Amino acid sequence: MALLMEGPRHGYQLRAEFEARTGGTWPLNVGQVYTTLQRLERDGLVEGAGEADAEGRIAYVLTTAGRAQAADWFTTPVDKTSDPRDELSIKLALGVGMKGVDIAALVQTQRAATLRQLQDYTRLKRQADEAHDLAWELVLERLIFSAESQVRWLDHVESRVSRALRAEPASATATDADRVRS
Amino acid sequence: MNTAERAVVLELRGVSRVHGEGAAEVHALRDVDLTLVEGELVAVMGPSGSGKSTLLTLLGGLDRPTSGEVFIEGQGLAELSTKQLAAMRRRSVGYVFQDLNLIPTLTAVENVGLPLELDGASRRTARRTALRSLEDVELVELADRFPDEMSGGQQQRVAIARALVGPRRVLLADEPTGALDSQTGEAVLRVLRKRIDRGAAGLLVTHDARHAAWADRIVFLRDGQITDTTASDLSAEALLGSGRHV
Numbered sequence: 001m002a003l004l005m006e007g008p009r010h011g012y013q014l015r016a017e018f019e020a021r022t023g024g025t026w027p028l029n030v031g032q033v034y035t036t037l038q039r040l041e042r043d044g045l046v047e048g049a050g051e052a053d054a055e056g057r058i059a060y061v062l063t064t065a066g067r068a069q070a071a072d073w074f075t076t077p078v079d080k081t082s083d084p085r086d087e088l089s090i091k092l093a094l095g096v097g098m099k100g101v102d103i104a105a106l107v108q109t110q111r112a113a114t115l116r117q118l119q120d121y122t123r124l125k126r127q128a129d130e131a132h133d134l135a136w137e138l139v140l141e142r143l144i145f146s147a148e149s150q151v152r153w154l155d156h157v158e159s160r161v162s163r164a165l166r167a168e169p170a171s172a173t174a175t176d177a178d179r180v181r182s
Numbered sequence: 183m184n185t186a187e188r189a190v191v192l193e194l195r196g197v198s199r200v201h202g203e204g205a206a207e208v209h210a211l212r213d214v215d216l217t218l219v220e221g222e223l224v225a226v227m228g229p230s231g232s233g234k235s236t237l238l239t240l241l242g243g244l245d246r247p248t249s250g251e252v253f254i255e256g257q258g259l260a261e262l263s264t265k266q267l268a269a270m271r272r273r274s275v276g277y278v279f280q281d282l283n284l285i286p287t288l289t290a291v292e293n294v295g296l297p298l299e300l301d302g303a304s305r306r307t308a309r310r311t312a313l314r315s316l317e318d319v320e321l322v323e324l325a326d327r328f329p330d331e332m333s334g335g336q337q338q339r340v341a342i343a344r345a346l347v348g349p350r351r352v353l354l355a356d357e358p359t360g361a362l363d364s365q366t367g368e369a370v371l372r373v374l375r376k377r378i379d380r381g382a383a384g385l386l387v388t389h390d391a392r393h394a395a396w397a398d399r400i401v402f403l404r405d406g407q408i409t410d411t412t413a414s415d416l417s418a419e420a421l422l423g424s425g426r427h428v
Contacts, residue, residue: 108402112412118395119414126372144392151391 001045001062001070008049008059011037023128023136025143045069088150092157103161111154118147188219190256191351191383192241197250198406199236210236212406213250218383220351223375225386225394228403234387237403238354241385242275243267254352272301275352276345278374280360283341284329291316291325294344303348315343318380319373335366339373346382353377353384359393371396 003009003017011033018028037060040046045066049059062070088110095101121144128137199211211233218224226234239245240252243259252259254274262270276297284293294315295308303311316322319339329337338358345353358374359367367390375396378384386397394400402410 108410112400112402112410115391115395115400116412116414118391119397119400119412122392122395123414126375129372144395148392 001040001066002073004046004060004062005067005070008061010053010057010059012057013059021135022139023124023133025139040066096161104158107154107158107161111151114147114150114154118144118151121147188221190217191220191222191254192216192218192385193251193253194237194241195251195253197240197247197252199233199240199245200248209406211240211247214406214408216401216408218385220381220383221379222399223378223384223386223397225388225397225400226403227389227391227394227400232403233406234403235356236406238277238356238385238387241352242277242354243271269301272297273349275354276347276350278338278341278345278353278355278358280357281334284337284344286329289326289328290321290332290340290343293329293340294347297344297350298348311348312343315347316340318346318377319343333366334362335370338362338370342370342374342377346377351382353382355384355386357388358386359388359390364392367393 003014009017011030014037015028015030015033018026037046041048041060044063046060047063049061052058091106092103095103095106121140125137125140125144128140194214194216197211197214198209201208201210214233214237216224216237226237228234236245240247241254243252243254243262246260254270257270259267259270284290285296288296291309291312295303295305295312298308298311299305313322313325316325319342321336321339321343324332324336324340329340332340341358342353345355353374355374359370362370371393374384374386386394388394399411399413401408
């Protein structure tokens with residue numbers, strides 16, 4: 001709908017523009033695009049703009065209600081819909097304290113993998129910068145910031161876990177001492 | 183170009199460095215092997231005390247290893263006298279630190295040309311070569327400014343120009359973007375990266391993952407040992423799906 005704010009588009013154009021601006025990070029198939037357009041038409045948010053072209057494609061435009069909703073989208077914050085099943089968090093939560101799981105190794109393996117991703121994104125960003133492709137660069141920066149934050153979190157996990165491990169024998173002794181006293 | 187075809191610029195072979203003796207013995211580096219080829223930027227990450235600084239001082243010939251060998255452009259440093267080593271450093275190796283890189287009473291071009299003058303070049307030759315090096319970091323228009331007339335990012339670019347002036351091909355950087363804001367730091371790395379791509383080798387010590395990601399390889403040091411190395415060679419398609427062709 002946001003792309004329709006710029007004028008009439010048919011489904012293929014919408015898909016091409018979406019992918020060009022987001023660097024193909026979230027690929028769409030054209031079937032999805034047309035299904036969405038039909039649903040929006042049913043809800044009175046878009047309508048066909050005139051006749052089909054020579055290839056039978058109908059361009060769509062926003063209705064007044066659709067235009068209002070698209071404008072609304074840009075001014076409303078995104079809901080906190082973080083991945084409900086963050087596999088890495090689950091892995092760490094289950095692994096901490098489990099016999100035979102080396103958390104330090106787990107952290108290092110993940111950190112190396114994330115840094116590799118960060119290197120790849122950075123390389124793509126250099127290319128995007130040289131091509132003056134701002135939209136694509138912004139999407140890449142989002143990925144870069146998110147990978148960086150994961151690395152920082154992993155550094156934090158590593159130091160927390162090693163501190164906890166160092167503290168463990170001391171606390172065990174204290175518990176034993178308490179038991180003896182009682 | 184494949185790294186196998188490129189000239190080796192820096193090499194550590196089985197390098198260890200022990201400080202102190204007996205009970206006070208500290209193993210700053212343990213049996214480290216590391217090779218950098220022309221055009222390569224390697225980032226070193228690791229917690230404090232992991233051996234990062236020792237690695238830089240050994241590579242720059244400022245200290246000698248307890249065992250193992252260091253080579254700069256094929257020359258083993260162990261074979262050099264103190265005087266020869268100093269000359270080697272002037273001609274081959276440049277440092278970029280977090281701050282205090284430049285001499286405040288010299289202009290940008292004089293700062294960049296200084297290692298050449300110290301090595302016996304005439305003032306005129308030094309200036310000409312220094313200007314070329316400033317061109318490489320896109321700063322030739324500020325050649326006659328003093329450091330305090332330049333921004334932090336510009337000063338770091340001057341330091342990069344000096345590190346790789348004339349015949350110098352080895353750049354050793356210790357948190358070069360540490361004192362800069364994120365955008366400026368990135369601009370400095372962009373220049374550093376471009377300069378290295380044109381025929382130098384660089385070792386970048388940083389704690390910042392986003393900055394380390396500009397390197398071809400990231401090496402992790404822990405307790406004086408290299409524990410991991412990451413290298414990026416995925417295609418964009420493999421990374422992000424088939425929608426994009428870069």
